[in-house]
Amino acid sequence: MNHSFNKVLQLSDQEEKKRIDRSLDELMEDEYQLNDNMRKLIEGQQYVFPSLNQDHATPDMLIRTQDTISAKKHHFSTTPYFHRHDFIEMVYVYKGLCYQYIESQDQLMILNEGELFILNQNVLHALYQPNPEDIIIKMIIPPRYLGFEFGERQEFQDSILDFLTKSVMKRSLSYHYLHFRTASNPLIRTFVERLVTEYYQKPNYFEDAMCCYLKLLFIELSRSNSILNSVHFDIKTKRLQHDQLLNYVRENMQTITLDQLANEFSYNKCYLSRLISEEFGESFQKIVREIRMEEVETLIRYTNLSIEQIADRVGYKNAVIIYKMIREKYNMTPSEFRKNR
Known part of the structure; x- marks a missing residue:
């Protein structure tokens, strides 16, 4: 790891710790869709944040929301819990490993160093980092950031193009997630580093730059079809x-x-x-x-x-x-x- 990126990761760790340590009512209001029952419990200081054992959908199931692109280091102290997103999430294991639960605790995927996991909207899941020394990068991509015309001139359809197409469709017939074994591809690691660096340094046009790096990352994944894990899911919505x-x-x-x-x-x-x-x-x-x-x-x-x-x-x-x-x-x-x- 180069010295400058190590500083970026340290900054990310500090900022994520501040975000997590906010009061529960501020955190919930800022990051989740809340219904009337949840608001009432929070106001009465009776709300209990879910645990990994709560792996079934309920009316109070947490749905994380975010309307801006980001690339951050997952903080080790983050409580693992089942939830959904209204955005696309990419998880890159920069160092070590992490556990990705999909739909329930029965469906566990172990992501190893150098692997990339792309998760579509509305998929019930939980992320668990077992070791404090692991470095997990989470990239949040609201669908509107996929408005760039990626692959418009291509005459073929691959898993990445299929994923992007379905991700931005409001009435998509399916949701899915992709798991890539990218440990041997240094370009993927470089693009992830650039995404995190742009996000925290925030130079002029950093969001445009992040979209460009994101596009390059998708292109590299598309070119390297052999690294797509054999576990490629395409699940019809319930x-x-x-x-x-x-x-x-x-x-x-x-x-x-x-x-x-x-x-x-x-x-x-x-x-x-x-x-x-x-x-x-x-x-x-x-x-x-x-x-x-x-x-x-x-x-x-x-x-x-x-x-x-x-x-x-x-x-x-x-x-x-x-x-x-x-x-x-x-x-x-x-x-x-x-x-x-």
């Missing part, structure tokens, strides 16, 4: 999978299980169960019950099938549960329901 998931349950209601659903949609079973509860506000079992109930009502209304046949059609071993469901919902028997409806 919201866009609602209809797909519900349709799959409807089509397979006779035999559907959580294991089957997790396998179909490539999720960890426990994570999918929690995800369904968060996204739908109901458990998997309740969703299956409601879908079966819809089909039961339709079959009672429009067919002459017996209740036993309907039970078999929707996946119940006997008709008792149908009698119970109709009674609970309509306070009548299935035959009365058929007659009245």
